[in-house]
Amino acid sequence: MNDKLQKYFPDLFSSHAQEIHRLYKQKLEEVAKLQNNCSSAIARQRKKIKEISVSLQEYVPDGDSHSCHASLSIHRERSSAFAEMESFLPKKNGLYLNLVLGNVNVTLLNKQSKFAYKDEYEKFKLVLTVILLLFSFMCRFIFTYRTLDAMFNFLSVWYYCTLTIRESILINNGSRLVVFHHYVSTFLSGVMLTWPEGVLYQMFRNQFLMYCMYQSFVQFLQYYYQSGCLYRLRALGERHNMDLTVEGFQSWMWRGLSFLLPFLFLFWQFYNSITLFKMAQLPNCKEWQVCRDVRLLLPGPLHGNVFTTLGVVYQKYRN
Amino acid sequence: MNDKLQKYFPDLFSSHAQEIHRLYKQKLEEVAKLQNNCSSAIARQRKKIKEISVSLQEYVPDGDSHSCHASLSIHRERSSAFAEMESFLPKKNGLYLNLVLGNVNVTLLNKQSKFAYKDEYEKFKLVLTVILLLFSFMCRFIFTYRTLDAMFNFLSVWYYCTLTIRESILINNGSRLVVFHHYVSTFLSGVMLTWPEGVLYQMFRNQFLMYCMYQSFVQFLQYYYQSGCLYRLRALGERHNMDLTVEGFQSWMWRGLSFLLPFLFLFWQFYNSITLFKMAQLPNCKEWQVCRDVRLLLPGPLHGNVFTTLGVVYQKYRN
Ligand SMILES: CC(C)(COP(=O)(O)OP(=O)(O)OC[C@H]1O[C@@H](n2cnc3c(N)ncnc32)[C@H](O)[C@@H]1OP(=O)(O)O)[C@@H](O)C(=O)NCCC(=O)NCCS
Ligand SMILES: CC(C)(COP(=O)(O)OP(=O)(O)OC[C@H]1O[C@@H](n2cnc3c(N)ncnc32)[C@H](O)[C@@H]1OP(=O)(O)O)[C@@H](O)C(=O)NCCC(=O)NCCS
Numbered sequence: 001m002n003d004k005l006q007k008y009f010p011d012l013f014s015s016h017a018q019e020i021h022r023l024y025k026q027k028l029e030e031v032a033k034l035q036n037n038c039s040s041a042i043a044r045q046r047k048k049i050k051e052i053s054v055s056l057q058e059y060v061p062d063g064d065s066h067s068c069h070a071s072l073s074i075h076r077e078r079s080s081a082f083a084e085m086e087s088f089l090p091k092k093n094g095l096y097l098n099l100v101l102g103n104v105n106v107t108l109l110n111k112q113s114k115f116a117y118k119d120e121y122e123k124f125k126l127v128l129t130v131i132l133l134l135f136s137f138m139c140r141f142i143f144t145y146r147t148l149d150a151m152f153n154f155l156s157v158w159y160y161c162t163l164t165i166r167e168s169i170l171i172n173n174g175s176r177l178v179v180f181h182h183y184v185s186t187f188l189s190g191v192m193l194t195w196p197e198g199v200l201y202q203m204f205r206n207q208f209l210m211y212c213m214y215q216s217f218v219q220f221l222q223y224y225y226q227s228g229c230l231y232r233l234r235a236l237g238e239r240h241n242m243d244l245t246v247e248g249f250q251s252w253m254w255r256g257l258s259f260l261l262p263f264l265f266l267f268w269q270f271y272n273s274i275t276l277f278k279m280a281q282l283p284n285c286k287e288w289q290v291c292r293d294v295r296l297l298l299p300g301p302l303h304g305n306v307f308t309t310l311g312v313v314y315q316k317y318r319n
Numbered sequence: 320m321n322d323k324l325q326k327y328f329p330d331l332f333s334s335h336a337q338e339i340h341r342l343y344k345q346k347l348e349e350v351a352k353l354q355n356n357c358s359s360a361i362a363r364q365r366k367k368i369k370e371i372s373v374s375l376q377e378y379v380p381d382g383d384s385h386s387c388h389a390s391l392s393i394h395r396e397r398s399s400a401f402a403e404m405e406s407f408l409p410k411k412n413g414l415y416l417n418l419v420l421g422n423v424n425v426t427l428l429n430k431q432s433k434f435a436y437k438d439e440y441e442k443f444k445l446v447l448t449v450i451l452l453l454f455s456f457m458c459r460f461i462f463t464y465r466t467l468d469a470m471f472n473f474l475s476v477w478y479y480c481t482l483t484i485r486e487s488i489l490i491n492n493g494s495r496l497v498v499f500h501h502y503v504s505t506f507l508s509g510v511m512l513t514w515p516e517g518v519l520y521q522m523f524r525n526q527f528l529m530y531c532m533y534q535s536f537v538q539f540l541q542y543y544y545q546s547g548c549l550y551r552l553r554a555l556g557e558r559h560n561m562d563l564t565v566e567g568f569q570s571w572m573w574r575g576l577s578f579l580l581p582f583l584f585l586f587w588q589f590y591n592s593i594t595l596f597k598m599a600q601l602p603n604c605k606e607w608q609v610c611r612d613v614r615l616l617l618p619g620p621l622h623g624n625v626f627t628t629l630g631v632v633y634q635k636y637r638n
Contacts, residue, residue, distance in 0.1 A: 017360040021404045024353040028407070028428060031350050034343040041336040085340045088347070100481050102439050104488055106423050109347060120421045150513050161480070162419050169423055194469050196515040 035089055042082050049078055087174050097168045106169045114173050118230060121166050126223045128159050133216035140209040146197050149205065156189035156212070354408055361401050368397055406493045416487045425488045433492055437549060440485050445542045447478050452535035459528040465516050468524065475508035475531070 053075055090107045097106065108114045135152050160182050167179045192208060195201050372394055409426045416425065427433045454471050479501050486498040511527060514520050 017357065017364050017401075017404070020353065020357045020360050021407075024350070024357050025407060027346065027350045027353055031343070031346045032429075034339065034346055038336070038339045038343050041339050045336050082336075085336070088340075088344060100484060101420075101425075101488065102436060102443065102485055104425050104427065104436060106420075106425065108423065110351075117421060117423060124421065154509065165419060165484075166421055169420065190473065193513060 038085070039089055042085060045078070046082060049075060091172055093172060094168060096164070097172060100165055100168075106172055108173050115230070117173070118170060118175070121170065122223060122227055122230065124166070125163070125219065129216045129219045129223070132156065132159065133213060133220070136209050136212040136216065140206060140213065150193060153189050153193040157186060157193060160186035160189060357404070358408055361404060364397070365401065368394060410491055412491060413487060415483070416491060419484055419487075425491055427492050434549070436492070437489060437494070440489065441542060441546055441549065443485070444482070444538065448535045448538045448542070451475065451478065452532060452539070455528050455531040455535065459525060459532065469512060471531075472508050472512040476505060476512060479505040479508060 088109055090105045090109075093101065093103065093106065108117055132152075132155065135155065139148055139152050163182050164179060164186065167175075167177050167182065170177055171179070195204075407428055409424045409428075412420065412422065412425065427436055451471075451474065454474065458467055458471050482501050483498060483505065486494075486496050486501065489496055490498070514523075
């Protein structure tokens with residue numbers, strides 16, 4: 001029977017797919033070997049350059065600043081070349097990714113997929129920001145059920161956890177994201193989630209929901225800022241004729257940033273921590289969240305958040 | 320200056336690393352192209368085989384069961400060959416992974432790294448099981464602070480979330496894991512986390528902690544069962560002289576399984592849901608978790624869990 005089939009449908013038995021697959025597996029092995037070679041070659045050259053720099057500094061007379069300069073500039077030039085090369089090699093996961101995902105390789109091995117991933121990340125943020133905005137609006141102005149609040153807080157916790165994972169993947173792929181504030185937000189949402197129903201909860205609830213709505217609104221603005229950045233960076237990176245200059249980009253960035261910053265800072269963070277602090281001093285404060293933890297812990301990260309933003313802006317200014 | 324350096328340290332300027340890197344990027348592109356080819360070739364052949372099967376069934380006289388059989392066996396044989404091929408091709412993420420990680424490729428492209436990943440997953444479970452066991456022991460018998468309970472529940476939620484992510488990665492890599500019960504556990508821990516302090520909480524707390532300790536203990540036993548499975552499967556897969564036969568493995572597996580099952584089933588699940596049900600009927604039941612949600616929701620998934628396990632065992636029995 002098989003012979004008959006083979007006669008009528010030769011295609012069925014053609015080993016075209018098998019052939020490609022064999023070739024593919026072979027190439028895969030070659031790539032893996034090359035990856036190892038590449039990594040070790042880079043490591044070796046790194047070591048060598050370090051040794052040479054050291055010996056240059058030892059043997060060259062102190063006055064000869066010229067050679068020191070030369071060695072430094074070589075060092076810098078090479079380092080950036082190596083960093084560029086390494087961005088196409090699989091990279092070991094950081095602590096957080098290793099804990100959550102384990103030892104799976106999340107490096108995106110070409111520029112397009114890196115950009116696509118960042119793009120998707122921004123879209124994900126946009127969609128969930130809008131959902132959270134509507135949700136908090138609903139909780140604030142329409143329904144006041146504790147169960148609904150808990151669902152809202154669950155969603156926030158999930159959202160921020162997911163963000164930190166995706167951001168770690170981005171960082172693994174060479175992004176310079178600042179993610180500290182998302183860990184803080186995760187923690188905050190966790191505290192709100194476990195806050196028991198009571199007078200104090202009702203006191204803080206409305207303010208917290210307003211803060212969430214405001215936060216979502218700021219993220220919404222940020223989305224436009226970030227996607228503008230991304231669009232321009234891509235234009236800079238992909239076209240080499242540079243009809244969008246780096247300077248043009250920087251001025252655009254600074255305009256966007258100075259528009260955003262007042263919103264990021266505005267009194268909310270301080271206002272929140274002051275309210276919590278006042279609540280902790282009320283006589284009827286029995287709930288564990290406010291008394292023991294919030295008073296001590298919350299104002300810290302909230303201000304930390306502000307300082308991180310300041311740090312980012314300072315670094316941008318120095319560059 | 321650079322010339323002088325170049326004379327003394329030729330190594331520094333050797334483009335060995337660059338050369339390898341160029342080659343590597345080239346190979347990387349070839350591999351990407353081959354991956355696409357391979358996927359489309361498989362898809363094409365799949366379609367063709369389907370067409371042929373259909374036309375065979377149409378044109379061959381009904382009585383000719385022989386040819387039907389032949390077409391079926393070809394179908395099956397080819398399908399498994401394709402599945403084998405596809406396990407080395409990058410695969411699209413499922414819904415859950417796509418939500419959490421986005422569109423990053425988590426396929427492990429060779430057998431060793433698949434085994435290593437599974438191994439790491441088992442170790443991760445072991446470590447966290449031991450930690451949770453100690454933690455719940457501490458909460459049950461040493462300290463009774465609500466804050467500590469909340470920390471324990473936080474850790475559980477995080478652990479189960481992480482497990483579901485890792486398991487989705489394993490499933491993406493071709494594992495036949497049964498993960499339903501971990502989604503249930505995540506939900507359970509979430510409910511415990513948001514349960515407000517009160518009489519009912521104190522009533523259920525001890526039972527819940529005992530249940531957690533017991534659960535960790537079962538997982539500990541399971542670890543030995545699973546790692547035994549893994550070790551034997553690896554031995555079967557890697558050595559072709561088969562000094563460990565498939566039958567030997569299956570008998571070992573059945574012995575392990577029948578040792579485990581009583582522990583997995585024991586009355587705990589039923590006991591827990593009955594307790595909750597009784598508590599929901601108490602007059603002083605004001606807390607939202609018990610009244611509205613737990614009564615309706617918890618017994619469902621708890622029994623679902625038992626049925627899943629039964630299903631797995633039944634499937635094993637049929638094979
Ligand atoms: C101040 C701020 C808007 C500057 O953004 P920026 O101009 O993109 O900053 P940088 O150029 O230093 O960012 C470098 C990288 O981080 C990204 N980035 C920084 N902060 C980001 C954020 N909150 N969300 C998304 N991406 C961010 C940039 O896109 C860029 O990514 P890339 O290297 O992959 O291209 C940003 O750092 C920020 O939002 N900080 C948090 C402050 C905050 O939210 N505080 C109050 C609410 S809790
Ligand atoms: C019953 C049970 C022990 C059977 O385990 P098993 O013999 O490994 O089952 P299978 O052979 O069908 O498993 C196939 C795959 O799933 C894995 N697997 C199944 N259940 C697993 C579990 N709970 N943890 C880890 N791996 C599991 C196996 O290792 C195997 O993986 P692989 O394809 O990557 O090699 C397992 O299904 C189980 O634990 N179910 C949950 C029941 C439970 O925990 N209920 C009560 C507490 S809530």
